[in-house]
Amino acid sequence: MYLFGASGHCKVIIDIIASTPDLTIEGIVDDHPKHDDIFTIPVYNTKIFQTFSDKQVIVSVGDNSTRKKIVNQLLAQYPIAVHTRAIVSNHAFIGEGTVIMAGAVINPDAVIGQHCIINTAAVIEHECKISSFVHISPQAALAGDVTVGEGTHIGIGAVIIQGIKIGKWATIGAGAVVISDVPDYAVVVGNPGKIIKYNIEHE
Known part of the structure; x- marks a missing residue:
């Protein structure tokens, strides 16, 4: 490797x-x-x-x-890397190239896309759907049935309540508490989370 x-x-x-x-x-x-x-x-x-x-x-x-x-x-073969101190349900799906750090928890029916980063002690609850190229930062917590679009970055310690939909290439700031849906490219900070600007589109 x-x-x-x-x-x-x-x-x-x-x-x-x-x-x-x-x-x-x-x-x-x-x-x-x-x-x-x-x-x-x-x-x-x-x-x-x-x-x-x-x-x-x-x-x-x-x-x-x-x-x-x-x-x-890059044309290559992309394995998955999961730290032995992470907890990943046998009923979760992990896409190729994704890395899961120590202390992370991924619960049943969660779907993690390709080339994601699930960082130290992050929590991905049941039935979450994480698209490819997402980064879930350390100690961020996603409640059940949260959807995260491609390329989005969830900041350290952020909290996303159940059922929320976050668009693609958005940024959720450190410690933000997200209680309503987030559109594509939005930058959200604070508690409760509020949009302060939009990222430049990546497509």
Whole structure:
């Protein structure tokens, strides 16, 4: 397995892989490497690889839009990485390339899309639907039947009440309490959450 991206987010994924006996990281690749290794794992320039089509790769980039761009350009095999101290229901679905950090909880009938980040101690309750390229930050909590659109970022410690629908490429600020639906591209902060502006469209 290779990690694509040598940022701080990469270090957390290294810990996830280290907790999983049947996965081993052969190397880390980056377009502009700043280090020769991270935790003794070698870092390579992407230019030395002719293809990734025969390799297992996790895109270890925290920014959602950058992660999507890399995936769209990179033909590879994308495994799932789940920390052994995460709790994932046997009745949840996890899409390829998604990473789940220590302490996270994903409950029954939750559906997590491709290349998502479910960060440390985040809670995804029953029947939530998380689209691809979403980042759920540490200790964010989504109650049952919440829907989150593609590319949205749920900030650290945010709380989303049951049944809420959040659009694509929205941003929910740290500690926000969301009690009403959120449209595409909206930036929501505060308690109760209020829209303060809109992100530039990513499409």
